[in-house]
Amino acid sequence: MxxxxxxxxxxxxxxxxxxxxxxxxxxxxxxxxxxxxxxxxxxxxxxxxxxxxxxxxxxxxxxxxxxxxxxxxxxxxxxxxxxxxxxxxxxxxxxxxxxxxxxxxxxxxxxxxxxxxxxxxxxxxxxxxxxLTQAEAVADLIHARSERAARLATAQLKDTLGQNIRLIYDQLLAEAADVEAMLDFADDELPQTVPTEISRRIEATKAQIQTLLATWQEGHVLREGARVVIAGAPNVGKSTLMNQLTGRNRVIVSPQPGTTRDTIEEPLNLQGYPIHLTDTAGLRSTTSQIEQEGIRRTQQALNEADLIIYMLDASQNLSTDEKNFLKEHKTSNILVLINKIDLEQVIFTKNLPDFDVLEISLKKEPKIPQICEKIVAKIVKTPPSSDSSEFAISLRHKIHLDAALKEIHLAQKLLQTASESDYLLAATHLRAAMEKIGHIFGKNCPEDLLNQIFSRFCVGK
Ligand SMILES: Nc1nc2c(ncn2[C@@H]2O[C@H](COP(=O)(O)OP(=O)(O)OP(=O)(O)O)[C@@H](O)[C@H]2O)c(=O)[nH]1
Ligand SMILES: [Mg+2]
CATH class of the missing domain: 3.30.1360.120 (Probable tRNA modification gtpase trme; domain 1)
Structure with a gap:
């Protein structure tokens, strides 16, 4: 430096x-x-x-x-x-x-x-x-809220992520140089396609970047905590679930629909993953202004959720509102709980073929361990594999990796044709990708970016 x-x-x-x-x-x-x-x-x-x-x-x-x-x-x-x-x-x-x-x-x-x-x-x-990845690991370690977060930060501090990133940087440098070297051919001798060996190496670099990107979800959950929102119609048992998951009588439970009027957030640690669990006001049409405000807050929480736990009452047929909600959230990260199966059951898993569903009775058979298992599986979509379990990238790393991938795609497109100007431009894109990767470990990092990174540290660190 x-x-x-x-x-x-x-x-x-x-x-x-x-x-x-x-x-x-x-x-x-x-x-x-x-x-x-x-x-x-x-x-x-x-x-x-x-x-x-x-x-x-x-x-x-x-x-x-x-x-x-x-x-x-x-x-x-x-x-x-x-x-x-x-x-x-x-x-x-x-x-x-x-x-x-x-x-x-x-x-x-x-x-x-x-x-x-x-x-x-x-x-x-x-x-x-x-x-820079090690410096960030220092802050991650201080802010770690679970043992897994601390373990990953310690590994990153030992340079596991930095080594991977620098390897990708060096590869891109060599690949850009090899593409540039093709410009030394006389025009009429310029190969019609880029040598397969270079294409193969570029493809391999891309795959390495994708492997790193796959660790983001876990990194995000460990650093920021996952937002898990319990939603559903009034009286389906949302607050009961909140209390059972947190192990505390945090929210009021009552047979009266519309009991919860506001969003209530509680921290939770599931298998080492920090979670912000939110109980919400039951979704229904209402003229009460307080309840309307509660429902507006529910919507806001749903928009920001990493995972929605949508609850249904097993003894009630699906209402139009519920059908619409499910249709709207088909592609969301959602877990459906059919609660109250101790009552006469009219909705079953088979009625919801597009969803991940658990049938439970919070009263008689809550299945809390299974629910927790599902929550973790759904918030950490890619379970840490043996070669990526040493680190989990942050949002900052993801932004640079995404940008690098875009540049590599552009380079690959250009390399499919075979003119001198295309080769030159492809090399420029590879160098741009390299620069983005360099920002991750701090090469030529602009001062304002550094200041932004270090501002989240404590004084004295
Ligand atoms: N029979 C039966 N009753 C349950 C079960 N789970 C919760 N309940 C009851 O259902 C009623 C409503 O539960 P809540 O947890 O307050 O429901 P909610 O979804 O938070 O309701 P709102 O806050 O009004 O939207 C309470 O009387 C609970 O005791 C269950 O598995 N079986
Ligand atoms: Mg409630």
Whole structure:
């Protein structure tokens, strides 16, 4: 990476606010060791003269007044062997709400400035300590809400995704160069078709990109959580299901149709996948303004859903509204539950041949494990296969991969014809694809894009 080394020194509290046993303050940049010398009193030699990796016990002082702020430990890292790749210092002081902030102020008064969110990691990226997929994995790990999410982030941090991406980048570079090399033929010797070997390699690269894209759904669910919305006519048992899935009496259940008036969201963790489960107001024609607003909110939740759980009452024939709903959502990601099979049943799975259906009785035979199984299968459409289970791409990666695929398609089309100008243009498309892939691991990534990525980090990371 070609960039100018940072000229300023940044500092931040790296531990969460509140009371705790210890707090950690990080300091990184060209003046980190000089600032440590000014603010940390310890037996000679001073911090800047100590070897990297030493832990020193001493006192942090306010340089202007000489007041002792705390007894603390100071850990020294020297460039390039630090997280950021710069000279860095970590101070471990007593926890609580005051001490760390007072120490931070002392560092500011000696020339450090407050670090932006993710700025330590951004410096690590700019100093080639990690590529962009690894930097993103740091944030993913911090935000991980399940064990699987944490495992995938850890693997990505070890560069599993980056290696795949860089391989694709190198392949595209070689493929573009080989297509360009065809321009060296004299016009009358130009091959009528692109050599099959090059076409085969381009096709293989495309397949690799598609394999990566197939991991998006899982990545999306793990990072953002899946939106699962329970919908259906009033009184079919939506709130009962919500309560049983969450294991809590969260929403009111009653025999009176129209009990739930608003959308109610609850978090749920199913087999390591975070889920936002939403109970909704029963869908029906109504003149009540409150209920109409509830139904409008239901519609909104349905529009944003990753999965709809549509519930029916087994003892009631399908209403026109229900028939219309099912027709409209034939192609949606939808699971149909025929509930109340303990009553006299008039609707069966066989009546709904186009849908994935479970017959249940939340009262007598809820089949919650089967419902959970179905939900997971439907939100993570491609179950992690052995070769893609090491990572799951994010939306940012998906956008670049999709764009790269488009460029490769265009190149392939042009390569089917055989004029010099077509070869040249095809090579240009392959290079454009390569550039999009490069953005994923951070090659020539525009500054505003980097800032956007690092802004979702915590301060101090
Ligand atoms: N017999 C029978 N009754 C059930 C079953 N599941 C739920 N119920 C009852 O059906 C009634 C309605 O349940 P709710 O969960 O409130 O239904 P809902 O779909 O949320 O209804 P609204 O909020 O009005 O749209 C309650 O009296 C439940 O006890 C079932 O499997 N069998
Ligand atoms: Mg309800």
């Amino acid at each position: 070609t960039h100018k080394p940072a000229t300023d020194t940044i500092a931040a509290i790296a531990t969460p606010p509140g009371e705790g046993a210890i707090a950690i303050i990080r300091l990184s940049g060209p003046r980190a060791l000089a600032i440590a010398d000014q603010t940390f009193r310890c037996p000679a030699p001073p911090p800047s003269h100590r070897p990297a990796g030493t832990f020193i016990r001493g006192k942090v002082i306010a340089p202007d007044t000489g007041e002792t702020l705390d007894t603390a430990l100071l850990l020294i890292f020297k460039a390039p062997h630090s997280y950021t790749g710069e000279n860095s210092v970590e101070i471990q002081c007593h926890g609580g709400t005051q001490t760390a902030q007072r120490i931070l102020n002392a560092l500011f008064s000696t020339g450090a400035r407050q670090a932006e969110p993710g700025e330590f990691t951004k410096r690590a990226f700019l100093n080639d300590k990690m590529d």
